[in-house]
Amino acid sequence: MNNSPSGGMGQQVLEAEPMRVGWVGRKTKMSNWQELEHKYFMQTFERVPLTIVRGQGARVWDEKGKEYLDFVGGWAVNSLGHCHPVVTKAVTEQAKLLIQTSNQFYTVPQIRLAELLVKNSCLDKVFFGNSGAEANEAAIKLARRYGQLKLDGAYEVITTLGSFHGRTLAMVAATGQEKFQKPFPPLPTGFVNVEYNNIGAIKSATTGKTCAVMVEPIQGEGGVNLPDDGYLPLLKAWCEQKGILFILDEIQTGIGRTGTLFAYEQYDVEPDIMTLAKGLGGGVPIGAILAKEKAAVFALGEHGSTFGGNPLACAAGYATVKFIIDNDIAGKAKKVGQYLIQGLEGLKPKFPLITDVRGRGLLVAMEFGRDIAQSLVLACLERGLLVNQLKPNALRFIPPLIIGTKEADEALGILDSALTSVIS
Numbered sequence: 001m002n003n004s005p006s007g008g009m010g011q012q013v014l015e016a017e018p019m020r021v022g023w024v025g026r027k028t029k030m031s032n033w034q035e036l037e038h039k040y041f042m043q044t045f046e047r048v049p050l051t052i053v054r055g056q057g058a059r060v061w062d063e064k065g066k067e068y069l070d071f072v073g074g075w076a077v078n079s080l081g082h083c084h085p086v087v088t089k090a091v092t093e094q095a096k097l098l099i100q101t102s103n104q105f106y107t108v109p110q111i112r113l114a115e116l117l118v119k120n121s122c123l124d125k126v127f128f129g130n131s132g133a134e135a136n137e138a139a140i141k142l143a144r145r146y147g148q149l150k151l152d153g154a155y156e157v158i159t160t161l162g163s164f165h166g167r168t169l170a171m172v173a174a175t176g177q178e179k180f181q182k183p184f185p186p187l188p189t190g191f192v193n194v195e196y197n198n199i200g201a202i203k204s205a206t207t208g209k210t211c212a213v214m215v216e217p218i219q220g221e222g223g224v225n226l227p228d229d230g231y232l233p234l235l236k237a238w239c240e241q242k243g244i245l246f247i248l249d250e251i252q253t254g255i256g257r258t259g260t261l262f263a264y265e266q267y268d269v270e271p272d273i274m275t276l277a278k279g280l281g282g283g284v285p286i287g288a289i290l291a292k293e294k295a296a297v298f299a300l301g302e303h304g305s306t307f308g309g310n311p312l313a314c315a316a317g318y319a320t321v322k323f324i325i326d327n328d329i330a331g332k333a334k335k336v337g338q339y340l341i342q343g344l345e346g347l348k349p350k351f352p353l354i355t356d357v358r359g360r361g362l363l364v365a366m367e368f369g370r371d372i373a374q375s376l377v378l379a380c381l382e383r384g385l386l387v388n389q390l391k392p393n394a395l396r397f398i399p400p401l402i403i404g405t406k407e408a409d410e411a412l413g414i415l416d417s418a419l420t421s422v423i424s
């Protein structure tokens, strides 16, 4: 039997699969691919014992051909599901035409995507990067440049506790969670982390050194934490009053995830700067910052990227965003999200251990009175459903935006059975 990973996908399962302490200390059967991962990778990801080899729509398949309903969606990336025909077509056609040129030259997909984003948002100018963290870094650079030019050298950015803005050093400093910061001192300075959903905390932290406030409209990684309806409008008004920039990190909430193309639309506020990534490329890596004219202060040479805005990623991005807009995928996500939340709420009487269900659109969390999330992830996996452990006592559901009530019902059925098995 061929155990080499280069010998073709899907057949490399060892005949006698070794038992190994796998996902978070649990004994799991490891396939050959997982053995090799342990051998060659820095162990930074707590991977679930599943090797995905194929995806279509909201379904994926493992190396043995077992099918799963995917409610993880590449961590809120696969907005149109796996290998959506419009994304696959755009990528294949672009790959035959032009993949990369450098930003020394103009390329058409980049300009088309920029125009599409500007015409469908409240913002005026775009810069493309390759990931969420990189987009946020660019937003901070832009805010600092704005502070230098317009705010007497102000450079400090206020962010919130429980936020998540990425893994680069500066974004670790921006992210208000100790667990991400503690291993890496000294962190870049110029960030203040204050309580989320507390306008008083933002006001108290604002000084003559402040150039911007950056928040997620809904905190994703930090717990699917929804702000009070008044929080973002008050924050925007405060930023306007102080003349500082209001930055929204819509990397997780943007591109239809919460039921509108951008989450800010639901809170009746307009950011000065917005960052995007995740769902933007329909699975292909791309990040973007968008800014109002007044905040778009980068001059020639002040920011750049080799791969950012490459034709391949931008063709995927254009196809994805155009499809989402033309087919009101955000509106559909809103409806199916409400249906899913209702269904999850419906499980509460049977399972009193469920303490909370919350979310908007298809960014949904379910919290429990005990730390059962990991056991639930595994019980769902066994039953053919992929879900994300948000916290030891909470699950997150971030499926492709193209799911319907049928998939929601299927997930609810599996969750019901998984809860029964884990709790009893």
Ligand SMILES: Cc1ncc(COP(=O)(O)O)c(C=O)c1O
Residues within 6 Å of the ligand: 131, 132, 133, 134, 136, 164, 165, 166, 167, 216, 220, 221, 249, 250, 251, 252, 253, 277, 278
């Ligand atoms: C709100 C938010 N900002 C930034 C990031 C970082 O994005 P990336 O992992 O693409 O760097 C994430 C990723 O989860 C996110 O949810």
